[in-house]
Amino acid sequence: MSNNIKNKHVKIIVSGRVQGVGFRYQTYQEAIKNNVFGFVKNQLDRSVLIEAEGDECNVDMFIEWCKYGPSFSRIDNIKVVDLPFENLDKFIIK
Numbered sequence: 001m002s003n004n005i006k007n008k009h010v011k012i013i014v015s016g017r018v019q020g021v022g023f024r025y026q027t028y029q030e031a032i033k034n035n036v037f038g039f040v041k042n043q044l045d046r047s048v049l050i051e052a053e054g055d056e057c058n059v060d061m062f063i064e065w066c067k068y069g070p071s072f073s074r075i076d077n078i079k080v081v082d083l084p085f086e087n088l089d090k091f092i093i094k
Helices: 023-033 056-066
Strands: 007-017 037-042 048-055 074-083 091-093
Touching (some): 007 056, 023 048, 056 074
Parallel strands (some): 037 091
Antiparallel strands (some): 007 074, 037 048
């Protein structure tokens, strides 16, 4: 019996109006909903850094949500970079 689940780990940088609008909290909620692990963190340049990993399908759905974010945010740019899988077991707000 083969395991067809593909794991994925990405770094996501989101810029626009993403600080002071509940973006990190909503990102946390979306990660939990999609069974994605990692973290979300504000950056000094006013962008938000996210590392996310899990089942490839779940991570892809999470990335799609990041392109739009919560209703009070405005996404100007999103960059996604593949990283080595780390087998994380929780999602946190830093």
